[in-house]
Amino acid sequence: GQQVMQIPQYQHVQEGEDFTTYCNSSTTLSNIQWYKQRPGGHPVFLIQLVKSGEVKKQKRLTFQFGEAKKNSSLHITATQTTDVGTYFCAGLVSGGSYIPTFGRGTSLIVHP
Amino acid sequence: DGGITQSPKYLFRKEGQNVTLSCEQNLNHDAMYWYRQDPGQGLRLIYYSQIVNDFQKGDIAEGYSVSREKKESFPLTVTSAQKNPTAFYLCASSLGVEGRLLYGYTFGSGTRLTVV
Numbered sequence: 371g372q373q374v375m376q377i378p379q380y381q382h383v384q385e386g387e388d389f390t391t392y393c394n395s396s397t398t399l400s401n402i403q404w405y406k407q408r409p410g411g412h413p414v415f416l417i418q419l420v421k422s423g424e425v426k427k428q429k430r431l432t433f434q435f436g437e438a439k440k441n442s443s444l445h446i447t448a449t450q451t452t453d454v455g456t457y458f459c460a461g462l463v464s465g466g467s468y469i470p471t472f473g474r475g476t477s478l479i480v481h482p
Numbered sequence: 483d484g485g486i487t488q489s490p491k492y493l494f495r496k497e498g499q500n501v502t503l504s505c506e507q508n509l510n511h512d513a514m515y516w517y518r519q520d521p522g523q524g525l526r527l528i529y530y531s532q533i534v535n536d537f538q539k540g541d542i543a544e545g546y547s548v549s550r551e552k553k554e555s556f557p558l559t560v561t562s563a564q565k566n567p568t569a570f571y572l573c574a575s576s577l578g579v580e581g582r583l584l585y586g587y588t589f590g591s592g593t594r595l596t597v598v
Contacts, residue, residue, distance in 0.1 A: 379522070403586055412572060413525070415586035458524065460587075468532070468579045469540070472517075474524035 374461045376473030384481050389446040391476035393459035400464040402435060402442045407475070408455040439464075449480050485509065488573050488590035495567075495597050503558045503593045505573035513578040514556035515587065518542060519570040528571075531556055532578055560595065567597045 375394045383389050393402065401420045405413040417426055419435035419442060426433045432445045442461075446453055456477045460470035486507040495501045507514065516528040527540030531550040545564025550556050556575075560567045571593045577585040 376524075401584060403584070405587075412589040412591050413574075413587070415588065418584070418586055420583065462584050468584055469515075469527065469530060470584060472525040474522065 374459060374471045374473045376459055376476055378476055379474065380477045380479065382479045382481065383449050385451060386448050389449050389453070389478055391444050391457050391459075391478075393442045393461065393473050395440050395461050395463075395471075398439050398464045399442075399461040400439070401462050403460045403462075403470060404433060404442075404444055405458040405460065406455050407458065411455075413458060446478075449478070451480050451482055453478060454480050486573060486575050486588050486590040488571075488593050490593060491591065493593055493595045495595070497597055498562045500562060501560050501567075501595065503560065503571055503573075503595070505556045505558065505590060506554055507556075507575045507588070507590075508554060509575055509588060510553070511575035511577055511588070512553070513576045514550065515574045515576075516540075516546070516548065516556070516558045517572045517574065519572055519592075525572065528558065567595060570594050 377392050403418045404416040407413040417433050422439050423437045424435040430447045434443045456475040458475045459473045462470045489504045513532045515530040517525040519525055526542050528546050529537055529540050529548040531537035534553050537548050537550050545561055547559045573590040574587040576587045
């Protein structure tokens, strides 16, 4: 079936360093969502991107949707210990069902 | 406050027993979903329902069953036919779809099922 690949699987950073996670799809996506799951918690919806080339910001988080709508990224500037968790992307295939496909997530570990 | 409630938080069962996980939402969401999460596997879709009295199989439906008799409730039964039932189970709901726009999911806090 359609897959959304997410890399890296894990990322260790020192507090204050930047972090980026990437999502790639082999097929065009109509939109992509991002979620954050804290350790021991449940995923929480962060944002949805719909337009080609779209860029959205939430404080230190920057979300991008590629021009071809096949990839997306989440960039965190100057990480803090509160950023620890697993970040998931979920892509909705164009012309497909209304069920998004989740990536496997990137676990961010921030060292103080 | 509106939300989605899963119970219990932890559940232990003996092998061969069926077990039902509860999921209730008061968000007035049409769509509800069940996901299974295993370490390193991300979220895998078990079943989903976009309207009352209707539900569809997801990617890993074998060994599971659901019902959607009320808009607010979407219980999941893990049957003895499920080969490896120990996992973290997440229920989610959403407003569904408007045009081609998919609304974001609201997840419950999950149920950790351990089968011994």
